[in-house]
Amino acid sequence: MVGQILFIIIAAFTLLMGLGTVVARNLFHAALFLVGVFFGIAALFILLEAEFLAMAQIIIYIGAIATLIVFAIMLSKGMMGREAGAYNKQWYFAGGAMILFFGLLSWLLVKMPFAAANASAPDDAIQQIGSGFVGHYVVPFEVASVLLLVALVGAIMLARERN
Amino acid sequence: MTLNVSAIIRLLSPELILLITAFVVIGVDLARRRQDDGRTAATVAVVGLLLAAFASVLLYLSQPGEIVLFTMAIDVYGLFFKTAAFIGIALVIIGSVNFMAGRSKYLGEFYALLVFAALAISVAVSATNLILVYIGIEFLSITSYILAGFLRGDKRSEEAAIKYFLYGASAGAILLFGLSILYGVTGTTDMATIGDLLLRSDSAHWLGLVALMMVLAGIGYKASLVPFHQWAPDTYDGAPTPVSAFLSTASKAAGFAVLGRVILTAFPQFQPDWTQILGAIAVLTMFLGNLTALKQKSVKRMLAYSSIGQAGYILLGLAAVNASPDFGGVNGLMIYLFGYIFTNIGAFLLLLAIEKKSGGSTDMEQFDGLATRSPVIALLMAFFLISLAGVPPTAGFLGKFYVFAAVMNQQMLVLGALAALNTVIAAFYYLNVIRHMYFSESTVEGGVSASKGLMTVLVVNAVMILAIGVFAQFFMVWVNNSVTMLVANGF
């Protein structure tokens, strides 16, 4: 019961933050709302007993991605606050489509009876994750690292000041 | 599974070679920057890619059977696509050296990125695990975004990149959602297990289909299948031409390869469903690509739409997949793609020569009277187009033959008829370019010239197209082995 209440609070908060991200005209505000979403998700992870992920969420998303976004906003000042309007012309239609999509997908998901395994989360989750990275998932892991490198190189190359 | 280190290195040698190559390229380029227009870097990249391709061939020849190593399958199916993609990318690099030389300062990065893209493809086509599928696809996407936007300050290139980025990111998210559901339904990320579990459980049906649809959208866009194609014309058109060549061939082949493996290993249960859906998508893709291509004035954009149309034919192979060893569908898809890689790279890279002459335009007028101005280039272009149109004895014909045969084998007569009809529509616009080259009077003075590298690539492509068509068996053996493998795999 407590879990449910907690979930509802966190979920509501997160969704509100998400809504804020989506609707905020000011890009900077949107970024702040986004950080709120990240926090909310991290909280959910804790609720789901995935502490490692919660930590990673905060470090990566808030520490890296959100920061990156804010940096980008600041690097190009004119990016925000343009008066032309925050939404494009199809937003009504997009909204309708989204509601349809949401309804349809959640209906499909809820209809499905999942066989919940009533086991508890393993204690050595972090250890298992770690050995997964160097064991079974070593290739994805290495690929991910190369991916980051490539993204780094590419991002630098693209964003670098031109002479 | 016990494997010693040397065996692992051997099995992963293509990827390792690529990895090393990529770093060497960057290193070499740092050392020799601005001294040779990136020729050294390109050379290293090409050598590395060819070595990797060679390694793949060696691996294939050693008959690896079915080895799954760290979520990567080292099998004939994957090795085939690897070889094809590596060679394709190597050709793109050779052809683009001159083009890129004056246009960017970051040539080392450019070639390295192409090598990385090869690596991404290599990983993606071997992936047996949802995680690796996702990461492989995203790796490829991110590399592609950078490549598409590589010409900084070029509006078209940047636009191509951002559109591709937005589309790719969204589609990636949809793919991820689908994969998450698949994981949720089966509790595993191993595709073979997923396939088994889905086969055994009845209740998972609906959500399995939800996952299938999302995967279709999330991977299908890479193969530019209608209705997930819309980024493609803009991106192919705007991106630097070598990148378009890459995106429309190697990257697309990877999309098909991954789609094929995912569908065949994870969703065999839904074959009746996806046969219909893929068939419908194939028809849509062919019609839309071909009908729109009819109207284009720019050859580059026409080729962009043409490559959508071609995707429709290729998809036929998957739509009509069956257990027959002769015309199983997948072999059609594979041989089609193999020939298509050479053909389309040839056609796209040839545009470099045109663009060089015209200063960027690839409008039909630029092709007027090309046959008298530059007979060899015109001949090559005509040859590529004829192969795209599917006239024997070219590779284009062989591919069409095999996919049509699969369709017939499944007795999907309407599908076959519609595909045949499309062949005729497509021939119209391919011939139209030939018409401009051969029948029209020049409106432009002087011939177009191709650099030595570009010419080499074009000739190699033409020779390969002919070789695939004529020595079909040589290539079909490999392709058929892959099918046998997939069939043995439980499909």
Add this chain to the structure above:
Amino acid sequence: MDLLRSSVLTLIVFLPAVGSVIVALMPKEKEDLIKKFSIWWSVIPLLLTTWLAIDYATNFLRGNQMAYQAKFAWIPSIGVNYHVGADGLSVPLLFLTALLTTLGLYYSARVIRKRVKEFFLLFLLLATGMFGVFVSLDLILFYVFWEIGLVPMYFLIGIWGNPKDRPQYAAIKFFLYTLAGSIFMLLAMIGVYLSTGTFDILDAAAKGVWLNAPTFAMLSFWAFFIAFAIKVPSFPFHTWLPDAHTAAPTAGSVILAGVLLKLGAYGILRVLLSLFPGQFAQFGWIVALLGVIGIVYGAFVSLAQTDLKRLIAYSSVSHMGYIMLGIGAVGVALGMKNVAGAQESAAMAFNGASLQMFMHGIITGALFFLVGVIYERAHTRDLKVFGGLSAVVPVYYATMMFAGFASLGLPGLAGFWAEFFTFRGAFGIVPVLAVIGVIGIVITAAYILYRIIQSLFLGEFDPKRWDHWTTVFGEHADGPTDMALFEKVTLWPLVILMVLLGLWPTPLLAFFNEASVNILSSLHF
């Protein structure tokens, strides 16, 4: 000898392609060298086919043996072979192809002035495609050659076509039309494999195709048929032909009419008849009906033409109708096992159709050359500006008379035999259709005499009516000049053939007759 016999077809087929590669390697300024080389090179297949005809007649004709076979695995995984062979049906057509190719090259050497190298290159390549179709015994090989023939022709029409005749339109129309037919044929070929497990025409015929699936058999039959009917072309698939023929350069028209159209008819006899005899028996009447419509319709439309070349083009529609009528009659006869005399008539109809293939080749080939002769001088083909040429250019007149009368089926010249045998067969099988077809004979006489002979040759020559005369070499002239030596050399072999075969068709007929008797008796369904 055995080595020669097993490789001769391959040589015939691929020598022209090799020649075109050699031409490709020559510098394009050396036009003379290119021309001479191409002509002499094309003589090699001509000699080979001549030898082939003689050798076949002496050694293999009895029983219509499939001789000179060569078979190598090409795509063994699906049983696609490089399988070639020739029998009584194909040997004469090979000779015809070789002859028209050589003559076409020889003629073109004098009149083609732009982009010489490409022309000769493509022309040689075209020969490979045509030879290939006539010798293929494997469906895929057949299809490959079928399509190969398409590409050079497309270029020949488009590049060297007369700009006034919309050659680009004609070329694309020609290509797309044929492709539209053939792509469905490809599907049907695959169907043959799925049914019989082989692409080999002989094996598949022996096994029978879609014996237990009538719907598939019917669909395959129509897919094949439409592809062939487009190529023939049979009404109502003929509309590409007037445009293509009119636009094509002279030698191109000659090959188009002389050989390419025959590919369709040959395909029907070689492939369709042997693979789908049951369907043929069922739908033969439609084939015959289309043939008859083609005869009459083509003849009437020809009568309405005022453009000489277009007239002859439409006359091909009419003449190819005879082939379709004959073939259709053969089909109907297949379903008349119990009717006395039907099988004999079928053999006659088969003979008629195959004779028409050969005869129409030489006759219409000659007619198109003759159009070229006058066009090179007058630079117009409008019949209204001519008249009275008989007195001015008697040699041309005489040559045209032979070709024209051969075309209208005058006994004693080649065309008659084809018509006679066709009608002899058709009257025994589909008399009602044959009666309608007979109308075509009269109308044919009308357009040949009224439109061609009268407009061109009769009346008084009036130099004021047309003043753009040149000689064939492009120099200014006050009126038409008679045929130059090279034109005589081109045309007279054909005229001689017309006369000889008109008087003594026996050697040619011997080939076709053996083929028809044996092919028909081998059909079982």
Add this chain to the structure above:
Amino acid sequence: MNYPSVFNLTWLIPLPTALAFFAIILFANPKKRLSSNIAVGAVILAWIMSWAVAIVFFLNPELTEHPFDLNAPWLPMGTITFHMGVAVDAVTAGMLFMVGFVLTMIFIYSTGYMSFPGHLDPAKYPDAAKEGLDPRYSRFFAYISLFATGMLGLVVANNLLMLFIFWEIMGLCSYLLIGFWFDKSYPDPKQITPKQAGLKAFLTTRVGDVLFMMGLIFLFIHAGDLNFQAIFGNQEFLHELSTSTVNLPFFGAVTWAGLISMLIFWGAIGKSAQFPLHVWLPDAMEGPTPVSALIHAATMVSAGVYLIVRMSPLFSAAAHGGSGVMMFVAFIGAFTALFAATIAVAQKDIKKVLAYSTISQLGYMFAALGIGAWVAAIIHLLIHAFFKSLLFMASGSVIHGVEHGHHHVHEHGEHGHEGYFDPQDMFNMGGLLKRMPVTGWTFIIGGASLSAFPLITAGFWSKDEILAHAWADGHMAVYWTLAAGAFLTAFYTFRQIFLTFFGSPRTEAAEHAPESVRAMTWPLVALAFFALFGGFVAVPEDFPVIGGLASDFMAKLMEMQGEFYGLHVAPAGFNWTPALISMTLALSGIVVAWLVYGRKPLAAGKPDPLRKPLGPIYTILENKYYFDEFYHLVAVRPTLWLAQFFFLFDRNVIDRIVNWVGALGRWLAAALRRWIDEFIIDAAVNGAGLVTTWTGAVVRLIQTGQAQNYLLILLLSVVVLLLLIPLK
């Protein structure tokens, strides 16, 4: 059976002229005299061989029981082999006798006749004018050589297929020769020119020919062979053919024999210019006169008769089987005989009169065949050939003379002739007997023969035979029709003679007309001999007085031959009644002609005295019953109209089908984008109440360039795909 070895020459008979044809067109044609010499030499060779064969046959009447037949394998047809070959029987021998001789005469005559023609401008053909020969002299001899081949080949052919081939070759030559002066034109645009006449001749006969070919093919289908002796020697087969029936639309059940006979007869109708396909022959007179004599009088047109003679066993079998085909033949023949004769009465062109008389006389022969008077038909065929070729050649000589006279007048500039002068118009002649005595007298002999002047002319005997048969066999309608024709024949023939040769010249040209050269007159004399005495080969045995003196060996021979073919043709015997009637009619025709034209010679510029009494009938006759106009209306114009219609149909309907498919494709493409833009996106946006600035996108493709549009479609596609799941 041992045949005289000379028969082995038979197959060589058509050969010399064929070789001459090729020799002339290939090599000799620049040298005019050489060409004519080759042709004449060849035809003389053919003549010698023909007569050798014919006379040997005449000397061995027993050969009628075993006609000579020589075969060589020719065409493999399915499992059988068709043979080519030659045969000699009495009919062949008779024909060879006549054809060989007439050919030779006409060839020789032509060497004189084909001088430089009047309608050509000598300035244009200086060389030919200097030689005084037609510029296409060589060509003429090539053509007639080929024609000779056709005729001789037709006669010796032993099967219907070869006969058909030669038949058509003759048709070709006829076409070529009628249109020989293809560059001739007349001031009156309505007057038919040689080129049009040739076309008309070929196409009209072609109609008959295809029907003939159909008959031939049907016969072939049933008999499995076309050899005459093989078919006609097989009574069982003929019987079967005459009893098995076929159902035709409109006609109901007819016997195969009847059908085949009828079809073949149509071939003869075309070739022999019988009603209703007679229209071409008068116009064929546009050809040079030797051609008219040769092809359109003596040989080719009578080949139609010969064909029916040949096929008579089949016709008779058909008649036995109850088919009315023989009656039809008789009707067509008799009707044509009278019908053509009426037209001949009102013609003013000397050759046209003869042309209609030819049609009429051929009608007699068909009538004879129709009533079973086989022998009479053959004999009239042979004799008619002699006197009709004589008449034509003589008329040619007249024309030649008048033309020369015209030129003579012209050159001496005595009168400038205004306008066009027609040297063939009889009203431009008169009194020529004095100027051209040989021509005149031979013409009169021929004319008398044609008019069946009793006893002394050959024509009397042969025509009388036919009338006697009609009378004896009770075909009274035929008899009276033919008798009426006989009256008219005598009338128009002597009208012609009086107009041309008697009285005084009505023009300067006639006044100055010279006699023709000897190459032309000698053949006239030679033919006149046969025109007078040829009939004595067929005088009925029981004819008073002469019957015993003259021989009827020819008639006997033919009778025997007929027996062999199962045709029982008993001699009609002599009967005074019909003989007197016909004699009276012939003589009264001559008398009437004399009354109208001879008694009071027509003055220059006066109209035909018949015009007034006959009134509108004369106009109708003059215009040949308006048959040309009628055919133009019902056959020529509809054909051309149909051709134009089909052509437009082809261009605008059939050809467009492809374009329509293409247009459909384009329309689809356009519709696709419009549909997506307007209906999905735009309508959706409309629904949401936002139309403001979307207009730009309306014209665009689905490819708006807006990344977010793309993504929306991505999303919608996923939604659609997901919707499929519950719908499933």
Add this chain to the structure above:
Amino acid sequence: MTVPLSWYLIFATALFSLGFFAVLSRRNAVAVLMGVELMLNAVNVNLVAFWRYLTPSDLSGQIFVVFVFTVAAAEAAVGLALMISIYRTRKTINVDEINDLNL
């Protein structure tokens, strides 16, 4: 385990939809990118929830999420770099204004 799994799923779907809505309707490319991040986060919730509820002993789900983090980071980096690059050229990063390529 009192919270039903479906709650998580609906939450994730909602967040995903919000993110997608941003992608579809925001003009500013950075905002669009934020939408993408929302979508990825939503799926992460999905993955973790599935892991927790269905196969807690097998940590594939969590590992998957880690990889998603990586990808998200890389994507954000490249995307933002692109946007900066475009901004320099065009002085705007409004997605609907970047449409030179069409038809």
